Amino acid sequence: GQQVMQIPQYQHVQEGEDFTTYCNSSTTLSNIQWYKQRPGGHPVFLIQLVKSGEVKKQKRLTFQFGEAKKNSSLHITATQTTDVGTYFCAGLDNYGQNFVFGPGTRLSVLP
Amino acid sequence: DVKVTQSSRYLVKRTGEKVFLECVQDMDHENMFWYRQDPGLGLRLIYFSYDVKMKEKGDIPEGYSVSREKKERFSLILESASTNQTSMYLCASSSYGTSGGYTDTQYFGPGTRLTVL
Numbered sequence: 001g002q003q004v005m006q007i008p009q010y011q012h013v014q015e016g017e018d019f020t021t022y023c024n025s026s027t028t029l030s031n032i033q034w035y036k037q038r039p040g041g042h043p044v045f046l047i048q049l050v051k052s053g054e055v056k057k058q059k060r061l062t063f064q065f066g067e068a069k070k071n072s073s074l075h076i077t078a079t080q081t082t083d084v085g086t087y088f089c090a091g092l093d094n095y096g097q098n099f100v101f102g103p104g105t106r107l108s109v110l111p
Numbered sequence: 112d113v114k115v116t117q118s119s120r121y122l123v124k125r126t127g128e129k130v131f132l133e134c135v136q137d138m139d140h141e142n143m144f145w146y147r148q149d150p151g152l153g154l155r156l157i158y159f160s161y162d163v164k165m166k167e168k169g170d171i172p173e174g175y176s177v178s179r180e181k182k183e184r185f186s187l188i189l190e191s192a193s194t195n196q197t198s199m200y201l202c203a204s205s206s207y208g209t210s211g212g213y214t215d216t217q218y219f220g221p222g223t224r225l226t227v228l
Contacts, residue, residue: 001170009151033216042201042219043154088153090217100170101146103153 002027002093006102014110019079021105023072023089030092032065032072037104038085046074069094079109114138115220117202123226130189132223134202143185144203144217145169145177154201160185161207192227199224 003026013019023032031050035043047056049065049072056063062075072091076083086104093100118133136143144159146169156169158177166177174196178186185204189196203217 035217042222043203043217045216045218048216090154099156101154101156103151 002091002098002100004089004091004100004102006087006089006105008105009103010106010108012108012110013079015081016078019076019083019107021074021087021089021107023074023091023102025070025091025100027070028094029069030094032092033090034063034072034074035088035090035101036085037088041085043088076107079107081109081111083107084109115202115204115218117200117220117223119223120221121224121226123228124189124192125228126193128192128227130192130225130227132187132189132200132202132225134185134187134204134220135183136185136204136218137183138204138206138218139182140204140206140218141182142205142207142217143179144205145175145185145187146201146203147171147198148201148222149198157187192225194227197225197227 005024007022033048034046037043047063052069053067054065060077064073086106088104090101115136124130142161145157146154148154155171157175160166160179163182176188200223202220205217206215
């Protein structure tokens with residue numbers, strides 16, 4: 001079945017450093033979504049990417065969908081302590097039937 | 112704002128008990144989902160429903176059942192709770208996908224942390 005992997009599993013950065021998490025699917029995706037879960041909270045939707053090669057920005061966050069629509073990345077510029085949490089990608093397969101979450105990347109930001 | 116509520120934040124049950132987890136959404140969403148979240152495993156889909164009285168198995172349906180008698184309410188049932196069902200349970204809802212596929216943005220409830228002793 002469809003599998004979605006994320007690397008790294010954990011990342012510790014100093015405040016002000018950049019951070020990137022990568023999401024890879026075993027199958028071609030129709031779209032990909034990114035969610036953020038703060039410690040003790042629930043996942044909150046960040047963005048959805050649909051087109052091959054698409055790049056979207058939200059302030060310091062840059063999301064990219066690969067040309068082959070099998071991978072995606074989230075890059076945070078100049079991390080802040082408010083960026084702490086677990087970032088999940090979730091992909092919908094090309095048949096529109098399977099929606100699978102990756103295991104997440106937990107980000108710690110040291111002040 | 113979409114609101115998804117879950118009946119309990121914390122629940123402690125004994126092995127063999129029947130457990131009901133309830134989820135209610137107020138946005139008239141067609142889809143509702145039940146996930147469990149365990150450290151290092153991310154979110155795993157147990158069941159989802161795309162309409163009243165309709166249900167589909169997710170990745171890990173064993174030991175669980177669901178009920179959707181009304182559009183706004185989706186219940187997860189553990190017929191006979193076991194210790195390996197100790198977990199965080201998250202409910203989500205969404206409308207049908209606008210870019211193809213069955214799901215758009217998913218809105219999550221606060222979660223129920225279930226401990227089975």
